[in-house]
Amino acid sequence: MRELTPEELDSTYDEPMTLLKDDDNSLEGIELFSAVEECIGNLDFNIDVDDMELHYAYQNPQKDFCHLGFNFGDENLYLVLVVQPVAKTVFGYAIIDTSKL
Numbered sequence: 240m241r242e243l244t245p246e247e248l249d250s251t252y253d254e255p256m257t258l259l260k261d262d263d264n265s266l267e268g269i270e271l272f273s274a275v276e277e278c279i280g281n282l283d284f285n286i287d288v289d290d291m292e293l294h295y296a297y298q299n300p301q302k303d304f305c306h307l308g309f310n311f312g313d314e315n316l317y318l319v320l321v322v323q324p325v326a327k328t329v330f331g332y333a334i335i336d337t338s339k340l
Contacts, residue, residue: 240277243331251304251321256297265324274329278318286311
């Protein structure tokens with residue numbers, strides 16, 4: 240799994256991003272827990288995957304990318320997992336500090 244550049248992350252975003260509903264099944268078949276574990280293993284953060292919380296899940300209008308925001312325990316720090324729901328794959332990840340946006 241690779242960390243996305245800011246340009247790559249931006250290319251997966253398009254207005255309006257819409258919140259995935261609880262009954263949306265577009266992420267079925269994607270190993271999200273394993274992907275988060277792999278990301279955490281690549282990063283220098285002292286956190287257990289079980290302590291992370293999914294705070295949001297948005298998809299772009301074309302429905303070819305979803306952004307899943309997992310909180311690290313700091314209210315401003317997120318692991319954003321970018322998923323391709325049609326291909327059932329994880330495109331990559333980014334670390335976002337919302338206090339720096």
